[in-house]
Amino acid sequence: MIVKRYVAASMGEVLNKIKYELGNDAIIISQRRVRRKGGFLGLFSKKGVEVTVAINDNSGLQNKADDNINVQNSINAIKRVINKTIDQNEVSKDTSYQVKRNNINTGPIGVNKGIYSNDIINKNNENLISEMREMKEMLDEMMHRSLKDSKSELQVNLENADIDENIAEDILNKVKTIKDDRTQKDKLKEVIKNNITVTDRELKDIVILVGPTGVGKTTTIAKMAGRLALVEKKRVGLLTIDTYRIGAVEQLKTYADIMNIPFRVVFTIKEMETAVESMKDCDVILIDTTGRSSKNVMQISELRAFMKKVNVSSVHLVVSCTTKSRDIDIIADGYRCLNYDSVIITKLDETSTYGSILNICNKTLKPISFVTTGQNVPDDIRLMNSSELASLILREDTL
Template identity: 30%
Template sequence: MHIRTFRAASLQDALEEIRQQMGTDASVLHTRQVRDGWMGWLGRTYVEVTAGLRDSTHTSTSDSLHEDRTEGSTLGDEHESPRRSMFMHSSSMLAGPLQAYREQLIEAGVAASTADRWLQATESFAAGLGESHGPPWMEHLQRSITRELRLAGPIRTQPGSKHIVALVGPTGVGKTTTIAKLAAGFRIEERRRVGLVTIDTFRIAAVQQLEAYAEIMDLPMEVVEKPAQMQPAIERLGDVDLVLIDTAGRSPASDARIDQLVELLQMAQPDETHLVMAATSSVATLRSVLRGFAPARPTAAILTKLDEATSTAGVLSAITASDQFPGIPMSYITHGQQVPDDIQVANAETLLSRLMPNTLQSQHLDAA
């Protein structure tokens, strides 16, 4: 595939230049808005369009603009709308297996523009390798998504140095159980001294649950109700290597509750803040969570309930990097209720192993 990048004052000007220089068979692979000047400041805004033209003549493309109609998008609208408004609908150049993948990705909640970006990168990757007869499409698709996936690695502690980690997120995603899994792993496997803090005083059961885990593992635990109590509580934990802070579940749409959380975190001064999200959530919900908890400045994300998710395509489309969204690094994934077994450091292989629903992925469509 012959690929060129064009810059113009508007999308229409860029498309016209592409048609003049590459012909009507060229397809848009990538668009973004750029600004010249020093580090993007004090400059003019341009549209940068990357177009591709296959060497073979059997492919075609439409010059009509592609509009994403993903229902219920919240954060996605903000991050995807510039791309949506400038993205050429070129899915009809896609090979037969990739067309089927596109349908499944969109059905899983992936925005059409994101699906097109992934699949066009997949086709370009295969073309670059000279694989034109039945390439392993699924493997190439997984590689394309991996390029946009950010991995944070595990929490790292040093003996004798107190490392503070807070877990935040909406209600029902499994923060308390995840805290217990992390605490058990560091206490038993890493031989670290661990202390627990909970500020989930809204749910008595959550406090009792964490107290039970603390008693079983013989860990010090403190309950905090007000910001002023945070630092004294952390000090009372003593000479521990790791402090894990469990927070109350909050609606990402409740600005007041998020502000309370931010105030508590400011008093705790955590070294890391992990946003806990459920893999079973819709793409719209995940994007709402990412937007709503942005004031908490999460440094990484933990994905729970992976065992209950039918596929990971939707969640990956919400957390991976794009031109309009830097992505959020993944630290851990959980796949069950067993403490401490059902947790592991996030890795691309596991996150992509069930990218598609089993009914489609098991076929791989490589023979089509």
């Protein structure tokens, strides 16, 4: 570390000199007002400012992260000195107050002398303290800036996408292991892409959708039914397991009526087999379930009992793209006992950050079967590949 002292007429002038000679990395250690020598035999000296700064002399040899750690250490050390000085001055202020009181007791001459000199000391101390405080604020600001700078561009990309901290760290580590001459951003995209799996498994036999309340299960079932029946010309049957909410049935029944496809409601476990049996002519039976809280083990066990009654070919866990990272953990674990084999991510149109796609993949460890992008039945459902999803997460593309 190099320490240098600068003297000039004003603080502005000193700072310009420092910036010109040392750049933006110099740290101010101390500043004080001085009289600058000038004129014949130093007789006509002028007021000025003396500033002492420090700068790291081997910045070229270290990487940016090390630099930032050093800067932060230096700032912390300087802040400790400043705090100590402020404390000492507060104490000396109290002491000088004591001296003043003592002088009052000793008599009129002592009073005047004592008060006069102590007032000057107090004033100087106050100036010093306020300057120290200013410096402390400057250092806080520098510390804040240096912490911000220490984040790499890739880290910022991941943070902006709302990717879970641990997943982001893992991704960055993987990026570091790629040794080729692609750009960092391309490597990042590659790693994200490899962390997302999708499946284009055909929808057939008995397909069931499970997931928390309001994520879009019924709407998604209607979209699937629409595609299968209207586009792929398959025979589709709709079935809903409703043990919980009056009204949930009506929603799906309306879609079934519009599309002219069979619809049944199952209220008890016993009815499950006969309901499925009644749709044996269908190529695909789509089963809707009422939303369950992933924390309610009883409700999920009940659902499992219904599912055990028939030979389900695929279970899709439905999760909204707007779900917070911690809640994704709870949902992924809460529904694991239903052995879901893929995930449908809904409401992509309702967010501007898509990191949750990666969070969902990492936490469920299951491929994505569909994403939904709006309320329109049957249009707003898609199968996106991992490259498209990676571009979305990195904001290279929009929906």
